[in-house]
Amino acid sequence: MEAELTARADLLGPAPEGPSLRIGLLLPPPPGTTGLDPSARLAALHGGLQGDEDQRHFPDESFAHITALMTLHGVNDLPGALLLCRRALKPGGRFQAVFPAGFSAGLVRDAFLDADIAAGGGVPPRLGPTVDPAEAAGLLQRAGFQEPVAEVETLTLRYRTLADFARDARAHGDSGWLAARARGLTTPRRWALAEAAFAAHAGADGRVPVEVQLLHLSGRAAPTASG
Secondary structure: OHHHHHHHHHHHOOOOOOOEEEEOOOOOOOOOOEEEEOOHHHHHHOOOEEOOOOOOOOOOOOEEEEEEEOOHHHOOOHHHHHHHHHHHEEEEEEEEEEEEEOOOOHHHHHHHHHHHHHHOOOOOOOOOOOOOHHHHHHHHHHOOOEEEEEEEEEEEEEEOOHHHHHHHHHHOOOOOOOOOOOOOOOOHHHHHHHHHHHHOOOOOOOOEEEEEEEEEEEEEOOOOOOO
16 A cells, blocks of 8 residues: 555655645554554554544644555545645645445345345444445546546455454444444344345355446645635
């Protein structure tokens, strides 16, 4: 992921001199980079500031480069978070972000849906909503970014069981943040139903292909400061 971000940053051209901000601390930020993460645990682990991405933590024009790594898909107010990122950039500063979007983990969603229907009692939300990649460039424009770019990278991950997927999601901090989620999925009956629905899509190797769409965003602050 770091190598991909660096390669994409090189394509964006030079940024003004100044400090950098890393939002999302699944990985340690580069030396000398300010870190921000909504998780108190990750912020403490990597020496960053704990705080939500859609809240103002820094004065305007504080950073030459801002990178949001695998975090903006969980923010309550994505347009607001993007606006704050643009305001925190120095004139001409660069912004990059990557996070899951589109119809990621479709087979996992289907397995949960099948389990809820079979168990009865309605179909509550199980996975968080995702951004439509077709709308992403417009969100950057609304936030005031110049040269907005939105690109989708599709990864196919293969899992033997739904539990393996759940462990990966938990390790990436992508479990439990949906406030409206139901709390009953892990009852033995519901989980067994979901596991069986998931396993039905296994290939010849016994693994289930789970597609994840990663949305790459980039933009630049205007050469002169704007509100």
